[in-house]
Structure formats: C-alpha cells, structure tokens
Amino acid sequence: MDLIPAPRQVTDDSGDEFFVLGPDTVLAAGPGAERAERWLRSELGAATGHRLAPGDGSETDAIRITVAEMVADDLGPEGYRIMVSPTGVHLYGGGPAGVFWGAQTLRQLLGPDAFRRAPLAAREWRIPFCHIEDSPRFGWRGFMLDVARHFLPKDAVLRYLDLMAAHKLNVLHLHLTDDQGWRVEIKRYPLLTEVGAWRDRTKVGLRESPLWDERPHGGYYTQDDIREIVAYAAQRHITVVPEIDIPGHSQAAIAAYPELGNTDVVDTAALSVLTSWGVNPNVLSPADPTLRFYEGVFTELLDLFPSEFFHIGGDECPKEQWRASAAAQARIKELGLAGEDELQSWIIRHFDGWLAERGRRLIGWDEILEGGLAPGAAVSSWRGYEGGIAAARAGHDVVMCPESHVYLDWRQSDRADEPVPIARVRTLEDVYRFEPVPAELTGEQAAHVIGTQANAWTEVMDSPRVVDYMVFPRLAAVAEVAWSELPAPAERDWPDFERRMGGHYARLDALGVEYRPPGGPLPWQRRPGVLGRPIDGPPPIV
Incomplete structure (x- = not known):
C-alpha cells in the first residue's frame, strides 16, 4: 500500500485477506476502457504469466474496469475508484484516462515484480482488500525532456513515456531544437536535419571544463518516429507538447x-x-522570410502533434545582434516598436496569432513576458515564481517549473563525488516540498496555475543512464506534488514519503531505472574530473 503518488483516500480492509490474481482470472472491460484493458493485459500478463482472458463481468474471479458517470461527477474524468473484495477487483474511472490511472495503482498494489517484463519463479499474486478514491490536483503534470543538447534514441523516449505513465504524469514537453542540434525531420527544409542535427564535437561538463568529447554527436526523429511517439503517448493518456525554440537558441537552424x-x-x-x-548571441533575424520559414516548420509539426499547446521557447534571446543590425533596427522603426524587447514580443505575438488561427495555443518560457505578453499565450515559469505570478495576475495560464525547485540537472547533494555538480543542491526532500501555487495569488488567479513540471536539461546528461541518475528518484516526488493534494511545504510528511520510497525503489529496480541511490552515487555513476559550476551560498528555497 506504499503508493506513489499518494491517493486522496485509501481504506485498507485487508487484515489477512487478499484477492489472488491467478491463471483463471479474467479481465472484463466496458466501453471507454479499451486502452486500459490492452495495457493491463499486456503489462500484467507479461509480469505474471497469466492470460487475463476476456470476461463479461459476471465471473467471481475477475478484474472489472468500467467508465462510470458517477465517478466523473465526483472525481472528474481522470479520477478513479478501486474496490478489492472477495468477488474480485472493481476499477471505475471518470473517463478513459481515469481507468488508466487506476490501472497504474492496481499494478503498484500487486508489488514490485508486477513491473517486470517476464514472470520470475512461481508465486501468488495478491492484492489487499481495499477501497481507494483518487483524482489529480493538476491537469498538467509534466516532464520536459531535452533531446537537443544530447540526442536520445526513439526507444529511450518511449521508455520515458512508460515511466511517466507509471507515475501518473500526463504531459511530455519535448525540447526538440536548440543551438546544439535540431532533432525533428522537416520535409520542406531537409538541411535542418542533414546539417543541423549533427555537431563535430561536444563540451564535456560546463563551459569551465577544459574537456571535450571529440566524437561527432547527433541524431533526429523522422516524422514517422514522431507519429509513433505521439501515438504511444496517447495510448497512455499522455500529451506530447513540442518545443521549437525561437528567436534565441537557434544556431543549429542558422547553421543549416x-x-x-x-x-x-x-x-x-x-x-x-x-x-x-550557455547563452548564445546568434539569434534569428526578425525579417519576413524568417517568419515564413518557421510558419513552414510549424505547419508540418501541427500535423504531427495534435496537442492544444505548442511551445515556442522565447527564452534567453540576447539582443546585441539586433542592436547592431541595420535591418533589425529598420524593422523596429517600421513596426513602431520601442526597442528590441518589443521586437521579440512582436515575433511571439505573430506566432501566437498564427497558432490561434489554427486552433492551437502558444506557450513559452517566462521571457515572453518581456515587451508585453502575447494575448492568449501561456507561460512556463522557470526563472522562479515571479513570471508565473505576473502572468496569472494578468489572466494567463501558467505551468510552474522554477529552476530553483524542479530543474533535475541541478545536483542532488553536496558530496564531492556528485557527478558534474550544477548550481545548488536539490535533494529529494527539497523537490517533495515544492509548492507550485504561490501563496500570494488569489483564488481566481491561482486557478490559472494549470499545472507543474520538472525539466531535465541534458548538457551534462550524455546517455540514458545519466538521465536516469539525474531524473530519479526526484521525478517521483514531482509526480506526487503534481497529483496529490498535499499540505503546505513545511507541513508535508517527509518521513512518510521517504518510507514509501523504500518500496518504490524496488519498483524502479524492476523497471531497470538506474536512479541515484539514497546513499549517494555508485562508483560508475560518478564523473571524476568533469567540472560543473558550484554556486556558493544557501539555496533560495521559498
């Protein structure tokens, strides 16, 4: 019963009584539960070796999954109820997503070996008699994966979708382009991947490091790869939000x-x-051909990504080149703008309108506030809470992801053997005490905080093994913050979460996740001699 994220309400009725999932257990699913049914039969069937044959719900040895209007009324479309009794398992969801999240809880109830891909020695699969009611706090429960700095193969992305589903996270923010690489095929502009997806060598560590990996690095996803990723995510009730960063972080596109x-x-x-x-001065020109180019890029991507939101970055755009450019200054004068900040805002507003005409919504990092926030745009607040507070007060939706709390490239301890230490320490407990909604917002303003996410920037994460180390176990804490109704940070029951993590590590082990152990990095997880960027002084936890 050490469930993560913690459900709203759990009644343990077991004593010494359990429902036993065996070779004759059937799986009966009603309309709307088909995706959860396929997932349960595939995952639990593989782990247990049992067939979970289809049933009609009348059997006494059954798992029954049903979309129920009464659950939707009480708990919302992502809510669910689980009742385990001598007659079997009854799983009711408020909608297709609700029964799927309930299926994730059901797998946790079966124990860590239910997360394996093949059965171990013969055993009894027991589920304690219980009654669970649950629903999420936020609609946006996200994880941002940077595949631009270090490319991750398609299979690694699919694996992270499975890990997200296991933690009831439902938005994969895919950072697809940056100065260091362009990672998605655009058919009308083939040089974006022929040239922009590859670099000659790679800095090892941050800028302070003298080390280089002299091997060429790169890769990209074909459009069919993206369709597969999006479809795989949709089967798990996860939305993939693409990010194409403009007008800064664009050197890979300019190189092409x-x-x-x-x-x-x-x-x-x-x-x-x-x-x-680091922050790079080579930014996009504000000329009309540049806008038409990116309209072409976005046109192809809208066909691949059906998500409501489309992320355009908008962060860390130095203005020096625009100040020195006669063409950029003429553009500012032509448009009647006050300066370079308004020029960036004009570019953002252009694409906000362009996306809105196509039924989509723009979202960008909190720099899009500079020079005036684009109407209808949402904000990913990363430079602390301030941008999110300003946006919410102005009536714009916000995803809270402040670097000081949920940047998973930040180091996990102050130990000398912590690999490539970046910025300040953010422990598992620090992340667990993160609160996405600032106390100074009114109730109406707070309603604009539509969710939260953790961000994994991969400058120093050069393999899936390193990503695992930096992301887990902290992503489990983010999942609980995003899903569960928790008290104020100082009042959270950290000892209880730490105790529940003891069981959750066994699930991660079964899934093959190479997380950071509570006692510190294992020998092969260390990176001796690779410089990070320690920052002195106490962490700015608020």
Whole structure:
C-alpha cells in the first residue's frame, strides 16, 4: 500500500485477506476502457504469466474496469475508484484516462515484480482488500525532456513515456531544437536535419571544463518516429507538447540555413552547430522570410502533434545582434516598436496569432513576458515564481517549473563525488516540498496555475543512464506534488514519503531505472574530473 503518488483516500480492509490474481482470472472491460484493458493485459500478463482472458463481468474471479458517470461527477474524468473484495477487483474511472490511472495503482498494489517484463519463479499474486478514491490536483503534470543538447534514441523516449505513465504524469514537453542540434525531420527544409542535427564535437561538463568529447554527436526523429511517439503517448493518456525554440537558441537552424540569421552583422555562413553550452548571441533575424520559414516548420509539426499547446521557447534571446543590425533596427522603426524587447514580443505575438488561427495555443518560457505578453499565450515559469505570478495576475495560464525547485540537472547533494555538480543542491526532500501555487495569488488567479513540471536539461546528461541518475528518484516526488493534494511545504510528511520510497525503489529496480541511490552515487555513476559550476551560498528555497 506504499503508493506513489499518494491517493486522496485509501481504506485498507485487508487484515489477512487478499484477492489472488491467478491463471483463471479474467479481465472484463466496458466501453471507454479499451486502452486500459490492452495495457493491463499486456503489462500484467507479461509480469505474471497469466492470460487475463476476456470476461463479461459476471465471473467471481475477475478484474472489472468500467467508465462510470458517477465517478466523473465526483472525481472528474481522470479520477478513479478501486474496490478489492472477495468477488474480485472493481476499477471505475471518470473517463478513459481515469481507468488508466487506476490501472497504474492496481499494478503498484500487486508489488514490485508486477513491473517486470517476464514472470520470475512461481508465486501468488495478491492484492489487499481495499477501497481507494483518487483524482489529480493538476491537469498538467509534466516532464520536459531535452533531446537537443544530447540526442536520445526513439526507444529511450518511449521508455520515458512508460515511466511517466507509471507515475501518473500526463504531459511530455519535448525540447526538440536548440543551438546544439535540431532533432525533428522537416520535409520542406531537409538541411535542418542533414546539417543541423549533427555537431563535430561536444563540451564535456560546463563551459569551465577544459574537456571535450571529440566524437561527432547527433541524431533526429523522422516524422514517422514522431507519429509513433505521439501515438504511444496517447495510448497512455499522455500529451506530447513540442518545443521549437525561437528567436534565441537557434544556431543549429542558422547553421543549416544561414539566411535565417542576422547576416548584416555576422557571417552566418561560417556558423556551425554549437559544440558548447550557455547563452548564445546568434539569434534569428526578425525579417519576413524568417517568419515564413518557421510558419513552414510549424505547419508540418501541427500535423504531427495534435496537442492544444505548442511551445515556442522565447527564452534567453540576447539582443546585441539586433542592436547592431541595420535591418533589425529598420524593422523596429517600421513596426513602431520601442526597442528590441518589443521586437521579440512582436515575433511571439505573430506566432501566437498564427497558432490561434489554427486552433492551437502558444506557450513559452517566462521571457515572453518581456515587451508585453502575447494575448492568449501561456507561460512556463522557470526563472522562479515571479513570471508565473505576473502572468496569472494578468489572466494567463501558467505551468510552474522554477529552476530553483524542479530543474533535475541541478545536483542532488553536496558530496564531492556528485557527478558534474550544477548550481545548488536539490535533494529529494527539497523537490517533495515544492509548492507550485504561490501563496500570494488569489483564488481566481491561482486557478490559472494549470499545472507543474520538472525539466531535465541534458548538457551534462550524455546517455540514458545519466538521465536516469539525474531524473530519479526526484521525478517521483514531482509526480506526487503534481497529483496529490498535499499540505503546505513545511507541513508535508517527509518521513512518510521517504518510507514509501523504500518500496518504490524496488519498483524502479524492476523497471531497470538506474536512479541515484539514497546513499549517494555508485562508483560508475560518478564523473571524476568533469567540472560543473558550484554556486556558493544557501539555496533560495521559498
């Protein structure tokens, strides 16, 4: 019963009594529960070795999953009820997503071996008699995966969708482009992947490090790969939100198509895909051909990603080239803008309107507030809470993801052997005490905080093993913050969460997740000699 994320209400009726899932147990599913049925039969069938044959619900040895209007009325479409009794398991969901999240809880109730892909020695699969009622706090329960800095193969992305589903996370924010690589096929602009997806070498560590990996690095997803990822996610009730970063973080695109850059101040034809990290001065030109180019890119991507939201980045856009560019200054004068900040805002507003005309919503990092927030845009608040507070007060939706709390590239302890220490320490307990809704918002303003997410930037995560180490176990804490109704941070029962994590580590082990152990990194998880960027002083926890 050590469930993560914690349900709203659990009644343990077991004593010494259990429902036993055996070779004759059937799986009966009603209308709307088909995806959960397929998933349960596939995952539990593989782990237990039992067939889970279809049933009609009248059997006494059965798992029954039903979409029920009364659950939707009480708990919402993502809510569910589980009742385990001598007659079997009854799982009711408020909608298709609700029964699926209930199925995730059911797998946890079966024990860690239910997370394996093949049965171990013969055993009895017991589910304690219980009654569970549950529903999520937030509609946006996200994880941002940066595949631009270090490319992750398609199978690694599919694996992370499974890990997200196991934690009831429902938004994969896929960071597809940056200075260091362009990771999605665009058929009308083939050089974006022929040139922009590859770099000659890679900085090992942050800028302070003298080390380089001299191997070329790169990769990209074909459009069919993206369709597969999106479909695989949808089967797990996860939405994939793409991010194409503009007008900064665009050197990979400029390397492929030099005319996209500020050609009157930089020899853009000499630029290559960036091999190091940090904020980069090479940004997009504000000219009309640049806008048409990205409209072409977005047109293809809207066909691949059916998500309501489309992320355009908008962060860390230095203005030096625009200040030096006669063409950019002429554009500012032509549009009657006050300066470079308003020029960036004008670009964002252009794409906000363009996306709105196509039934989509723009979301960007909190820099899109500078120079005026685009009407209808939502904000990913990463530079602390301030941007999210300002946006919510102005009536804009917000996803809270402040770097000081949920950036999973930040180091997990102050130990000397912590691999590539970045910024300040963010322990599992720190993340568990994160509160997405600032206390200073009114109830009406707080309703604009539509959710939260953790961000995994991969400058120093150069393999799936390293991603596992940095992301887990902290993503489990983010999942509970996003799903469960928790008290104020200082009042949260950290000892209880830590105790429940004891059982959850066994689930992660069964899933093959190479998480950071509570006692510190294992020898092969360390990165001796690779410099990070320690920051002195106490962490700014609020």
